[in-house]
Amino acid sequence: MIEKRQFYINGAWVDPVVANDFPVIDPSTEEEVAVISLGDQADTDAAVAAANAAFPAWSATDPAERVALVEKILEVYNARAEEMAQAMTLEMGAPISMSRSSQVTSGSWHIEGFLETMKDFEFVRKLNDHSPNDRIIMEPIGTVAMITPWNWPMNQVALKVIPALLAGCTMVLKPSEIAPLSSLLWTEILDEAGVPAGVYNMVNGDGPGVGSQLSAHPGIDMVSFTGSTRAGILISKAAADTLKRVSLELGGKGANLVFADADAKAVERGVRHMMQNTGQSCNAPSRMLVQREIYDQTVEAARQAAENTAVASAHEEGRHMGPLVSQMQWDKVQGLIEKGIAEGARLVAGGPGRPEGLNRGYFVRPTVFADVTNDMTIAREEIFGPVLSIIPFDTEEEAVRIANDTVYGLTNYAQTQDPERQRRMAHALKAGMVEINGVSRAKTSPFGGIKQSGNGREGGEFGLEDYLEVKAVGGYPAE
Template sequence: MIEKRQFYINGQWVNPATAHDFDVIDPSTEDVVGVISLGGQADTDAAVAAAKAAFPSWSQTSKAERLELLEKLLEVYKARQADMAEAISLEMGAPQKLARNQQVGAGTWHLQGFINAFKDFEFDRPLGPQAPNERTVMEPIGVTALITPWNWPMNQIVLKAVPALASGCTMVLKPSEVAPLSGLLFAEMIHEAGFPAGVFNLVNGDGLGVGTQLSVHPDVDMVSFTGSSRAGIAISKAAADTLKRVSLELGGKGANIIFANAAEDAVTNGVARCMRNSGQSCNAPTRMLVERSRYAEALEQAAAAAEATKVGPASEEGNHIGPVVSQMQFDKIQALIEVGIKEDGATLIAGGLGRPEGLNRGFYVRPTIFADVDNTARINREEIFGPVMSIMPFDTEEEAIAIANDTPYGLTNYIQCGDQEQRQRVARQLRSGMVETNSVGFGMGSPFGGYKQSGNGREGGIFGLHEFMEIKAVSCWEDV
């Protein structure tokens, strides 16, 4: 049993003001494998006070000092990758290979990307030749609250904590209480790297408790949140009274448009991309739109790909997908699969209700494909956040664009097309923050974020640094 009841506040591990134990569940087995404590108002206040006290000195440190600490953090992170992979696999069910290569690897990737962007970042910039003695100064926004989800723990913690550190902000991190072990390990890495006391603080808690307390706190200048659109709305309302900045990375319902001239493996690749991380990714391509001339073939390929997707425990090696994170998520996904079968008029061509054969314990979901789904169906409107995909046909380019855009979300869309001119034309018309084409992923430092109910911020590289800064104009600037 892992016991991690303490919080990291002002450079020390401290006991909660009031004990409030919370079990950590292994989603592969449903066993209790650890215990943390959920924080209360006193813990939140102590962490915010530490961050506030540390801000004046940390915000004035040199770029060189911060860069040195970030490079040390990367060194420590790489040295403890095995520990991080084990923690993520245990807490949220990522299989070993996925945990090592993609879950932990996302942290390394983004940390290096921020270091690269930070090296070239100019905090003082001339306005222009029209005002040669005026400077535009980029300054840290202040005390930040970082609220992160369970599905990609290190991806999201690094995307928030590292640019906040680089910009000169201080912070309080509230990782997901469902998957808290990775966040606690990250706090150990921060300590080992040598960041000053109070710059980084961590308090475990739930959304209604510590999450809300941070959102309304008068000494918090910014909230950076990743999670559901429902929770993002609640945080925005909670933060409104203090007019703090709120940066949101929220849900998605991405369309994957497959034109007739797409590569032969476009459908099978699309299914694999949707099922990755057991479908628990906000940018998953969960709506597959197929040009009608390829539709019948696509249904056969998609069903075969789903049936070939292996499901198993996170503790095992292999290319399989693991369980979903919790009983709550399992129940939600099962309910929406049932909606697809009984209410939405869709045709089930793979998977369905219940656990895969031979898996009677653990939060395992059958890789599921629905065909002939109308875009007004609930399974096409709601973010299921599991290994569930819908397929529908289209006849024209204009129809495909209209269907793709007909969603309250706008995070990531996908295009598979052999015509470069058409691919670019369609990409420009899709209302989303990201458009991945022909299965080519995004580069280091690319801006991650969405339109509409998918949020309002951008993370990664130079774009992520800007999120944590204020802009100040200074006149009569003389170089000294």
């Protein structure tokens, strides 16, 4: 049993003011594997006070000093990569091979991206060539509360902590209480790298407790949150009284438009993307919109791809799908699969219950529904499980209308060989991100959405600027 009850406040590991044990469950076995403590108001207050006290000195450091620190963090992170992979597999059920190849490397990938961004980033810049005495000064916003999810732990932690450090902010991290082990290790990494006392703090806790306390705290200048849209709304309301900045990366219901001229691998690629991380990704392409001419063959290809998706323990090596993160998530996904059947969608692969041979662990069957209409629950709600809904369309205009008919707007996808259509899709699809023919966005590209998928952007220059205030200065001495 792993025992990790302490928090990291003001450069030291400290006991909670009041003991409040919380179990960490291995999703592959349903067994308790670790215990942490959940913080309360006194712990939150101590962490915020430490961050506030550290801000004046840290915000005044030379950006080169902050870059050197992040370079050291990257070095230590890479040295402890196997520990990190094992932690995420244990806490949230990512298969160990995927933890190594995707979960761990997503963190290092973003750290590298922010270091690249800093090479050309100007904290003091001219307004324009016609105003020699005007300057724009980019200054750190202050103390930031960071509330991160369980599905891509290091991806989200790195996307928040690293730009905040580089901007000159101080911070308090509250990771997911059901997947805290990776963030505890991350905290050890930052401590080993030499982050000054008070600049970075970490308090475990749940949403109603530490999460709500940070969101409403008068000592917090900004909240950066990744998670459900429901929680994002609550955080926005809690933050409103103090008018702090709120950056939200929330849910999604991505549409993947497969046109008749799509490449031969488009359907398999779409199913594989949907099933990655057991469907627990906000940018999952969960609605596959298919042109009528290729509909039947696409449904068959999707069925085969789903049935060829192996499911096994996260602790086994190899390429397969692991469990969902928790009993609550398993129950939710099962309920939505049953809802799809009840509302008349045609089940072509998977379905309710565990896969054959797996009677313990939060495992689900890779599931595909055909003949879905966009008003069905499985087409409207974010399932956050390996459930694909296939919807037919006749014309490009109809496809765009269906794709955009959602409260979400995170990522949409288009599969077509027509360059003109590719350009039209890039403009017509209402989302923060669009990917065409399976081409992922570059390292420093901004991640984020519109509508109920949130606001703000993470990654690269846009992600760095989220942690900065803009100061306009007139009468600045010409150089």
